[in-house]
Amino acid sequence: xxxxxxxxxxxxxxxxxxxxxxxxxxxxxxxxxxxxxxxxxxxxxxxxxxxxxxxxxxxxxxxxxxxxxxxxxxxxxxxxxxxxxxxxxxxxxxxxxxxxxxxxxxxxxxxxxxxxxxxxxxxxxxxxxxxxxxxxxxxxxxxxxxxxxxxxxxxxxxxxxxxxxxxxxxxx
Numbered sequence: 159x160x161x162x163x164x165x166x167x168x169x170x171x172x173x174x175x176x177x178x179x180x181x182x183x184x185x186x187x188x189x190x191x192x193x194x195x196x197x198x199x200x201x202x203x204x205x206x207x208x209x210x211x212x213x214x215x216x217x218x219x220x221x222x223x224x225x226x227x228x229x230x231x232x233x234x235x236x237x238x239x240x241x242x243x244x245x246x247x248x249x250x251x252x253x254x255x256x257x258x259x260x261x262x263x264x265x266x267x268x269x270x271x272x273x274x275x276x277x278x279x280x281x282x283x284x285x286x287x288x289x290x291x292x293x294x295x296x297x298x299x300x301x302x303x304x305x306x307x308x309x310x311x312x313x314x315x316x317x318x319x320x321x322x323x324x325x326x327x328x329x330x
Contacts, residue, residue, distance in 0.1 A: 198246050202245050213312050213314070231318035235319040235321070239295050240295045241293065245290070247291060248286050253282050253285075264302070265277075279306065285300055286298070287299075288320050295322035
């Protein structure tokens with residue numbers, strides 16, 4: 159009888175441990191945030207290619223046609239508000255999963271703007287607060303992230319400017 163209890167306890171512990179490490183549903187639900195995190199990290203590292211790749215291919219091509227320098231332009235906008243040593247961070251304030259009707263309008267808008275089709279599988283509307291450290295400067299921005307055949311990206315033009323203001327100014 160004692161052996162059966164030990165076996166039952168061991169099996170129960172094994173089942174509990176197997177389910178404890180299962181963070182996959184939580185990680186999956188946060189994939190929509192990945193392009194924003196990559197954008198911020200790429201900016202902080204000065205990695206132009208990674209920063210631009212956070213956006214759709216149409217936005218990337220339009221940006222490269224303009225011979226833009228996303229990191230340099232962002233750096234200038236942030237330095238003018240927060241200083242040359244400022245690093246960018248973000249917090250996700252709100253998220254809303256967008257429905258099929260909204261996704262259809264995004265696809266249509268993309269085709270009109272870039273002359274290409276875009277297969278959007280999922281989309282989220284995000285309210286993101288960008289912050290510059292050191293200091294008390296921040297910018298709240300609405301963004302849309304989408305899941306395409308090639309993964310998650312930011313929908314819209316390549317961001318080359320973030321209007322940072324004192325936190326107290328943005329609260330009023």
